[in-house]
Amino acid sequence: MQIAHEHVRVRVPATSANLGPGFDAFGLALGVWDDLTVRAVAGPTRVVVEGEGNGNLPDGEGHLVVKAVRSGLEMAGAPQAGLELLCRNAIPHGRGMGSSAAAVVAGLIAARGLISDPAALDDATVLALATELEGHPDNAAPALLGGATTAWVDDEGPHAVEVPLAPGLRPTVLVPDARLTTSSARRVLPAQVPHADAAHNVARAALLVLALGGRMDLLLAGTEDRLHQGYRSDVMRPTAEAVRALREAGWPAVVSGAGPSVLVLERLDRPTAETLSRHGWRVLDPGVAAEGAHLVSP
Numbered sequence: 001m002q003i004a005h006e007h008v009r010v011r012v013p014a015t016s017a018n019l020g021p022g023f024d025a026f027g028l029a030l031g032v033w034d035d036l037t038v039r040a041v042a043g044p045t046r047v048v049v050e051g052e053g054n055g056n057l058p059d060g061e062g063h064l065v066v067k068a069v070r071s072g073l074e075m076a077g078a079p080q081a082g083l084e085l086l087c088r089n090a091i092p093h094g095r096g097m098g099s100s101a102a103a104v105v106a107g108l109i110a111a112r113g114l115i116s117d118p119a120a121l122d123d124a125t126v127l128a129l130a131t132e133l134e135g136h137p138d139n140a141a142p143a144l145l146g147g148a149t150t151a152w153v154d155d156e157g158p159h160a161v162e163v164p165l166a167p168g169l170r171p172t173v174l175v176p177d178a179r180l181t182t183s184s185a186r187r188v189l190p191a192q193v194p195h196a197d198a199a200h201n202v203a204r205a206a207l208l209v210l211a212l213g214g215r216m217d218l219l220l221a222g223t224e225d226r227l228h229q230g231y232r233s234d235v236m237r238p239t240a241e242a243v244r245a246l247r248e249a250g251w252p253a254v255v256s257g258a259g260p261s262v263l264v265l266e267r268l269d270r271p272t273a274e275t276l277s278r279h280g281w282r283v284l285d286p287g288v289a290a291e292g293a294h295l296v297s298p
């Protein structure tokens with residue numbers, strides 16, 4: 001395997017995982033994009049970050065995208081090289097919008113674009129490597145495939161399928177100033193849950209698939225969760241309060257990923273959006289990203 005292209009450019013979407021009841025399974029790609037250029041060079045690795053993460057991320061081999069490119073090149077049996085990255089980032093970090101999964105998927109798609117036989121890094125291989133590097137196929141799958149997905153893991157590794165989405169679905173994302181790492185939001189989860197709560201989520205997850213496909217009347221029931229959001233409420237009080245208030249008002253609101261952003265699976269009306277903005281939430285109307293991570297001409 002050779003490095004066949006000296007530089008590539010990749011776009012990768014934000015994602016919102018879980019969608020309420022589908023903990024560690026459902027995910028939705030959102031129209032907020034990171035845009036990266038990766039160049040293979042003879043000199044040392046150097047990373048320039050514009051936008052999100054500027055000043056806070058490693059500028060060399062420790063950068064997550066660099067690690068992902070290297071992992072892709074290694075899997076493909078291609079030689080390593082120095083890497084120059086220009087990352088124009090729009091996906092907020094540590095907010096439950098899948099920034100780390102996006103970084104990893106972007107690096108792997110960049111590796112696919114650099115090598116002489118891109119089939120060596122097909123979607124199944126990228127999903128497996130992304131899950132190994134980042135841990136969350138529920139984010140990696142929609143970042144890779146676009147739209148809505150269900151991911152699961154068995155003895156062979158991670159798998160994902162697309163979930164059909166009604167064309168009218170228009171999500172709203174509420175982003176707070178506060179950040180929370182996914183690892184700290186996972187530490188508060190119990191090792192076991194009551195059987196009745198598991199049964200509750202099974203039915204809600206099935207309803208959500210129907211709702212996403214067009215049965216909008218099932219959206220509110222289909223976004224109820226008892227497996228993670230309640231346990232996480234103490235580490236994201238304003239998020240828990242916003243989800244509660246929105247649901248009481250009839251909006252299908254859930255914690256986005258591991259939080260602290262909120263995902264509403266409907267476009268909020270203007271008065272509600274304005275009230276939330278006044279209370280410090282950034283209100284996004286990103287649309288669904290129908291396409292996942294892809295190469296664009298540099």
Ligand SMILES: Nc1ncnc2c1ncn2[C@@H]1O[C@H](COP(=O)(O)OP(=O)(O)O)[C@@H](O)[C@H]1O
Pocket residue numbers: 034053057063064065087089092093094095096097098099100101102103180181182183257258
């Ligand atoms: N585009 C990026 N480039 C490099 N590192 C990133 C990027 N996006 C996220 N990260 C790393 O991942 C961390 C956030 O990951 P995580 O806690 O899983 O939150 P999120 O919900 O945003 O994925 C960041 O603090 C940073 O270390």
Ligand SMILES: N[C@@H](CCOP(=O)(O)O)C(=O)O
Pocket residue numbers: 015016017018023024025095096097098099100136138139182185186228256257258259
């Ligand atoms: N299923 C994971 C999803 C984490 O998503 P992120 O966008 O917060 O990284 C979880 O809920 O922990």
